[in-house]
C-alpha cells in the first residue's frame with residue numbers, strides 16, 4: 001500500500017533530519033530530484049526558457065536551486081519573485097551564480113517552455129493572494145509545461161481543498177512522501193501526474209493518514225478458487241436492484257457480481273425477467289430477499305425505487321446479520337432512517353455520490369476524506385464516497401483513496417457495477433473497508449481497460465472485469481490461460 005500523508009506528518013518527519021543533517025542538505029536533495037524530473041520532461045535543456053515562480057518560503061528555495069541546476073545545463077532561467085526582500089537567500093545566490101536572472105511576470109510566462117511553481121508548498125495557508133493568483137492564471141494560459149514544486153500553490157496539501165485560484169500543474173514533483181491533497185478532491189485535478197522524490201524521510205514517517213491500494217493490494221484480496229471449493233463455499237451474493245420499469249440496474253449489478261466472483265449469485269426483485277434473460281447463471285426470484293435462499297452478503301438499492309415495498313425490502317435486508325452494501329435508491333431511503341445502519345452488527349458499506357452523501361446531512365465539502373470519515377464514524381459503517389478519486393473510510397478512521405479509473409466512468413450505470421463488485425467481495429468474508437477499497441480499485445481498472453477502446457458504457461465494465469482481475473494479479477492476458485508444464 002502507498003501511504004498518503006498530511007503536511008503536519010511530513011513536517012514532523014523532516015524535523016529529525018533537519019536537526020542532524022548538514023544545513024541545506026535536504027533542500028539540495030529535493031532540488032536535485034526536482035531538476036532531474038524537469039530535465040526529463042524538457043527533453044533537451046539547453047536553450048530552453050524556464051520561469052520560476054518564487055514565494056517567500058522553502059518552496060521557493062527548492063525552485064531557485066532547481067533553476068540553478070537547469071541554468072548550469074544551459075537553460076535560460078528567469079525567477080519571478082513574489083517578495084524580493086524575502087526570497088530564499090541561498091537559492092537566489094545559487095541561481096545568480098549559475099547565470100539565472102530575476103525578472104517579471106506574465107510576458108516571461110507566456111514565452112516559457114517550463115513554468116516551475118515554487119510559490120507555496122506545505123506551508124501555504126488559505127487561498128492565493130492576488131499577485132500569486134495572477135501568475136497561476138498566466139501559467140494556465142501559457143503553452144509551457146507546468147510543474148508544481150511539492151504541492152501546487154493554492155491546494156491544501158493535507159486535504160486537497162482548493163480555495164479560489166490555484167496553480168494548474170501538469171506534473172507535481174513532491175518530496176519525501178505523497179501528500180494526501182495531491183490525490184484527492186480538487187487538489188488532484190491541479191496536481192497532474194505526481195512524481196515522488198526520495199529525501200530519506202522513510203523511517204521517520206508515522207503511520208499514514210490514508211492509503212492507496214496498488215494492484216498487488218487488490219489482488220491479495222481476490223482469493224482464487226481452491227481445488228476443494230464448490231459454488232457455495234466461494235461466497236454467495238444476493239442482489240436486490242432494478243425494478244420492472246428499470247431492469248438495467250439489476251442486470252448490471254448481477255453481471256458485475258458474477259464476473260467478480262462467479263460462485264453463485266442470487267437475485268430477488270421485480271427486475272427478475274430482465275436479469276434472468278441477461279444472466280442465465282444467476283438464480284432469480286420475483287419474491288422478497290427472504291425467498292432467495294441463503295447468501296453471504298447483500299447488495300441493495302440500485303434502481304429499486306423508493307416506494308413502500310422498496311422501504312420494507314431495504315429494512316428486511318438490513319435486519320439480517322450479513323454484510324450489506326447499500327447504494328442509490330437504498331441510500332435515499334436510508335438517509336431518512338439512519339438508525340437502520342446504526343443498529344447493525346455486520347459490515348455495512350454505503351456507496352454515495354456527492355448528492356446522495358448530502359442527503360445524510362452535510363455536503364462532502366473540500367475535505368472529502370474527513371467527510372467520509374465523519375459519516376462512517378457517525379453511522380458505524382464503511383462509507384465509499386464516489387468521485388474521480390473515490391474515498392473509502394471506516395468508522396475507526398482507516399481511509400483509502402482510490403488511484404484507478406478514468407473520467408469515462410462518469411456515465412450511467414457504472415455505479416451499479418461497483419455495487420455488484422463490492423457485494424461479491426463482501427461475500428468472500430473480507431472486512432467491509434477492504435472489500436470496498438478493492439472493489440473501487442478493480443472497478444477503476446476495468447474502466448481504464450474499457451476506455452482503451454474509446455467511450456465506455458457500463459456493460460463494458462462488466463465485460464472487462466475478468467481482464468481487470470487478471471491485470472491486477474499481474475497475469476498477462478495471452479488468451480490461452482496459464483499452463484504449468
Ligand SMILES: NC(=O)C1=CN([C@@H]2O[C@H](COP(=O)(O)OP(=O)(O)OC[C@H]3O[C@@H](n4cnc5c(N)ncnc54)[C@H](O)[C@@H]3O)[C@@H](O)[C@H]2O)[C@@H](O)CC1
Pocket residue numbers: 014018026027028030031055056057058059060062119120121122123124125126127128129132149150151175199
Ligand atoms: N523542511 C525542509 O527542510 C524541506 C522543505 N522543503 C520545501 O519547503 C516547503 C515548505 O516550506 P515553508 O515551510 O518555508 O513553507 P512554504 O514555502 O510552503 O510557504 C511559506 C511562506 O509562504 C507564506 N504564505 C503562506 N500562505 C500564503 C498565502 N496564501 N499567500 C501568500 N503567501 C503565503 C508564509 O508567510 C511563508 O513565508 C515544502 O513544501 C518543500 O517544498 C524541501 O526543500 C525539502 C526539505
Ligand SMILES: Nc1ncnc2c1ncn2[C@@H]1O[C@H](COP(=O)(O)OP(=O)(O)O)[C@@H](O)[C@H]1O
Pocket residue numbers: 328353386387388389390405406407408409410411412413414415416417418443
Ligand atoms: N470524473 C470521473 N472520473 C472518474 N470516475 C468517475 C468520475 N465521475 C464518476 N466516476 C465514477 O463512476 C461511478 C458513477 O457512479 P454513480 O454516480 O453511482 O452512477 P450510476 O448511479 O449512474 O451508476 C463511480 O464509481 C464514480 O467514482
Ligand SMILES: [K+]
Pocket residue numbers: 059117118119120121148149150151152153
Ligand atoms: K508549489
